[in-house]
Amino acid sequence: MKRWSQFFIPTLKESPADAEIASHRLLVRAGLVRRLGGGLYTYLPLGLRAVHKITQLCREEMDGAGAIELWMPHLHPAELWAQGPRWAAAREIMFRADSAGDGRRPGREPEVVLGPTHEEIITPLVKAEISSYRDLPKNFYQIATKFRNEIRPRYGLMRAREFIMMDAYSFDTGDEGAVKSYFAMKEAYARFFRRLGVQAIAVEADTGVMGGSFSHEFMVPAEIGDDDVIYNEASGYAANREKATSALVPADLADAAPAGAVEKFATPGVTTIAQLAAEPHGVPAEQQFKTLVYIGDGRPFLVLLRGCDELEEAKLGALGFTLFRPATPEEIVPVLGARPGSLGAVKGTLRDPSALAGVFADHAIRLIGNGTTGANEDGFHLRHVNVARDLAITRFGDFRRVRPGEPDPRSGQPLQVRRGIEVGHIFKLGTKYSEKFGAVFTDDQKQTHPMVMGCYGIGISRALQAVIEQSHDADGIRWPWNCAPFQVLVCVLDPQLPEAMELAERLGTAAERAGADVLIDDRAERPGVKFKDADLIGIPLRLTIGGKGLKEGVIELKWRHAKDVVKLPLAEAEARVAAAVGEARAAAA
RNA sequence: CGGGGCGUAGCUUAGCCUGGUAGAGCGCUACGUUCGGGACGUAGAGGUCGUGAGUUCGAAUCUCACCGCCCCGACCA
Incomplete structure (x- = not known):
């Protein structure tokens, strides 16, 4: 106490x-x-x-x-x-x-x-x-x-x-x-x-620098969270956006047949997906190949995505590089032969393909079939580029960022997104560390x-x-029972009255015996200050002892999460308080 | 590290544009009146205006640099 x-x-x-x-x-x-x-x-x-x-x-x-x-x-x-x-x-x-x-x-x-x-x-x-x-x-x-x-x-x-x-x-x-x-x-x-x-909900997660084979994060849903959780309530699928995947590309999708010979065309000044999508070229972003250049452990590699998709950078971790980062234009030109905006991965157009550590393509580019990409020559693009025939792909993988509304990989229902705070993370590491040491x-x-x-x-x-963050209101914290710094606050409005303090001690002892930690507010403050502070620090159970109540022969019991005040006759007070503590403990067990 | 913003009393801040005595509220101290949802009055204490240079007769105010903090991005429990 x-x-x-x-x-x-x-x-x-x-x-x-x-x-x-x-x-x-x-x-x-x-x-x-x-x-x-x-x-x-x-x-x-x-x-x-x-x-x-x-x-x-x-x-x-x-x-x-x-x-x-x-x-x-x-x-x-x-x-x-x-x-x-x-x-x-x-x-x-x-x-x-x-x-x-x-x-x-x-x-x-x-x-x-x-x-x-x-x-x-x-x-x-x-x-x-x-x-x-x-x-x-x-x-x-x-x-x-x-x-x-x-x-x-x-x-x-x-x-x-x-x-x-x-x-x-x-x-x-x-x-x-x-x-x-x-x-x-x-x-x-x-x-x-x-x-x-x-x-807190368990979601599939990326393993990051920790390494290992699989991993879950525990997320507390909250608007201010740093992470996006992609989920579908019905199927139970939930994953960190860094890891989340969708059934956008059907498993049985056949390779598209070539639609004609690759054709180079001039695109002066066009350096973005949006510019190529606009007139006069009018190539929808969904029909463009986006070519990104990264440096992995010192060597450049390419990532191919649909023009309308975003790279989920964390997914590059699956490629096995210890460190990777976007390449600079100065690093790109000697390898591909052009500056960002005119890049592509079509066989025969790269200046120095042997410098590459690999060409990694997102599965979704197979949805393009035949599309348009940079010619590795500033101001030119290529059309009728066929995925199977024309691109020098090392391997396919999942590299794109999933968007809400795409089909759940489990049920096909639309995926949703919400923010979360990562409060726990578990990894199956494998032998990465044990082998090393x-x-x-x-x-x-x-x-x-x-x-x-x-x-x-x-x-x-x-x-x-x-x-x-999850448990508060306009007045202050609302501690859950088990992690509250104290479970019971005895608010003595008239601490100068010996009988009030003596009663507070008795009630506090009863609450303690029932298994609660007790704080007695015995400060010489006005009642308003005490009530405001009580709500602010958010102790779950408040007992109020006041001169008025004592004259009526009652004390008050109020839960922080509830509106109403319960008046307890003095004779029953100790037993009722003990019972309330017992119930709260049982509910929180 | 990139972009944006802010540094004035313990806390929240006004003043800065247009240079000239540093102000308020909360909190704190003392006294009085109050006393069931952050009371009121009176009197007080408390400030290198982030730091350093510069401009100026004069800098919280203008200029530059540095430091610190907050927000947005990339990382993470």
């Missing part, structure tokens, strides 16, 4: 100017956090209590799923990362820390880095400690601080540079076991978010194999804010 006057909850009437979204404003106004610098936040006592509630729930679900808690350093020797499979990509977001003073190697590679995630730490540990199939599977987790130099920290805790994360790593003897571990975590995640009191085990045939890994993350601090 805490007394407000002895605690520290600095609430604000006005929102700080830098807080744009509701949850960020409420984090600050309700006295949960204060900003230190870009993407850096102090958790004030009330905010820390919410964090503890969330981590405890998370811990219970992880333990329940058989994961084992440990704690790894936040400072990582840079050599470990250099040994790992993704140093080049990961170092972009890692804070470097040269030991003390000027460091021993100023201007060169860092000696230590602040950990953005822990695959590079856990895998060598498991390699050193586990070598027999008898000791597998194992799943280790920690709940700790992560550091990522986000290019653009945003929205308070939503995208911070230092944040709290639960990260887990599973090690199995084979693929089957790894899949089992993966789905055990998927279920644990679902239970965790349900108990947290937040609606030599984390192998010996099986019962005395054969050694790399362990099959999975990794799992929950953004604890982000989940905290997602809860607020």
Whole structure:
């Protein structure tokens, strides 16, 4: 039981100017956090209590799923990362820390880095400690601080540079076991978010720099989310836009027959899809081939799309390059022979085809059949280009961005889109890290194999804010029972009356015995201030003790999410409060 | 890193265009009146006007540079 006057909850009437979204404003106004610098936040006592509630729930679900808690350093020797499979990509977001003073190697590679995630730490540990199939599977987790130099920290805790994360790593003897571990975590995640009191949906996701074979994200639907979720309610299909696909191209689509010889025609000044679609040329975007040039690990490659489609850049990750980026015009001309606007992939028109690492075509270009593309000669295009006959395609793939309304890959029903906040991510990693670090085990045939890994993350601090984003009203936060910093607020309107404070203690004790954390507002403030603050900090159950009520022989009980106030006769108050707490706990279990 | 915007008291901000005493509300301190939905009055404390240069007799105000923050894009839990 805490007394407000002895605690520290600095609430604000006005929102700080830098807080744009509701949850960020409420984090600050309700006295949960204060900003230190870009993407850096102090958790004030009330905010820390919410964090503890969330981590405890998370811990219970992880333990329940058989994961084992440990704690790894936040400072990582840079050599470990250099040994790992993704140093080049990961170092972009890692804070470097040269030991003390000027460091021993100023201007060169860092000696230590602040950990953005822990695959590079856990895998060598498991390699050193586990070598027999008898000791597998194992799943280790920690709940700790992560550091990522986000290019653009945003929205308070939503995208911070230092944040709290639960990260887990599973090690199995084979693929089957790894899949089992993966789905055990998927279920644990679902239970965790349900108990947290937040609606989070599992969607198929891109694996990104993490690598691995498949992955799900847990998304909290919210307008301010950074991700687009493509879904169909009826079929249950849901995927991050980066990963989402559609049944736009029929599986049994036959190659179109050529419609005539390839024909070059002059298109002076035409450098965009829209210009070619306009008069005098009048080639619809759906009949154009779009040719994009990227550089993958130093070598150029081409991506072909329909003129009307957009590239979903994340899908290029499937091509296996460690790093890729759009090519510059200076890089394009020597290879293709023309500048952007007149590019194409028609056999025989490329200046230096041997320089290419590949030509990757989106399936949807097969819908074009015969179309128009750049001639690799500034100011000229080619028509009657046939997909099968004329294009030098290394392989087809899914590279286009799905649009709402396209047919669901499962049911054919139209796909929809909504925004979401990514609060959790699970990956089936495979052997990417175990091979690199030599984390192998010996099986019962005395054969050694790399362990099959999975990794799992929950953004604890982000989940905290997602809860607020999803659960608030015009007056303030509406904490779900299980992650509320306190579950019961005893609002004493006349704390100078000894009998009022004594009653508050009794009710608070009754609520505590029933399993609630209790805060007593004993401040010498006017009632209006107390009620406003109570709504702002959003404690689920409010008990009000006032001089008036005491004379009538009642106290008041009010749920934060409800409008009505229930008057409880003093004689019944303790039992009714205990019962209310019991019901709330049961409902939130 | 590209594009846009903003830095004035702890917070929200006016003043800047058109250079000349830095103002208000909230919060804070003291006293009084109040006391069931962010009360009122009186008196106070609190400001290197982000930093540095420049123009000028004189700069919060004009110019330049730098720093910080916010928003939009690419990355992520």
